[in-house]
Amino acid sequence: MKTKLLLLSLLTAVFATQIQAQNRTYVNAVNAEISDNLDLRAVADIFGDSRDLQDFERRLNDPELQISNLDLNNDNEVDYLRIIETVENRTHLIIVQSVIDEDIYQDVATIDVEKDRNNKIHVQIVGNEFMYGQNYIYEPVYYSTPVIYASFWSTNYRPYYSTWNWNYYPSYYYAWNPFPVFRYINNININLNINNNYNYVNNRRSNRAVVLHNSRRSNGYERQHPNASFSRRNSTVNNRHELDQRRVSRNETGYSNRRAIVQREYSQNRTSPSRQPAPQRAESSREYSQNRTSPSRQAAPQRAQSSREYSQNRTSPSRQAAPQRAESQNRGNTSRASGPQRTESQRGNSSSKNENRSS
Known part of the structure; x- marks a missing residue:
């Protein structure tokens, strides 16, 4: 009996874990396209709006802006992106790293800021080759000079190095769940500054920045998932x-x-x-023509009959009126015949008058 109860408990535990695993939803960066979850144009946009690199890191991880949608460690939470910088003469290399575990970081992109001999500043946002493929580079053209430029070549400048790491984040930050890719893309398109231009190029300007990056590279995700490179995802x-x-x-x-x-x-x-x-249409036209012809044919006898009746009505009353006219003439004759009676009565009256006079 005890063995049966133990088997039942084990089976229920197994089924419960399977149901919980099915109910939990993860965004798997290996199966999905990783590069869809961080738009480098958005990174260039907030870089031009920042006061310094500390402000840039804050904007990059702002839960309200939601510039990133990366979840490389598949914990159903968007990764924190930290900033580290390396400086040499006129070249500033800014590295954006995803914090995926304790002391494990993955380079996502780099920002090359370099001043040439004519004191013109060039900026390039370079996507990590493992995530974005070879030579995926954007050159932003800002409608106004960013304030952050002034901080790079100030006196006593110290390179920025983020103090935040795994499970140790600033107070303004809280992790949010990654969105579906289409929703993330819509959010980025709405928040991009339309006054700026983001030109795609495939050549890196600064050779010195490449050397500096090789000395500070972090590739924790690459080591964990060697078959998840862009070249393998999109051959x-x-x-x-x-x-x-x-x-x-x-x-x-x-x-x-x-x-x-x-x-x-x-x-x-x-x-x-x-x-x-x-x-x-042919049948309707035929019916219409028949309706037009047949009533005319049927109406012909009716018209003949009506004309005949009309002629008879005109002739018969005249014939019937003839006796009436004769009667009226007879009446006239009777009136004429009454004329001698009047004369006789007049004569009678005259003879009576004469007899009275003689008497």
């Missing part, structure tokens, strides 16, 4: 820019195919109804 393209172009061409092809199908259906719907109602 037909070199970097994220080519991937975006292919996606756009696919969307345009799909849109054009859908548009062609709609036009075909629309043309078929316009041609097929016009062919089908033709017999109906």
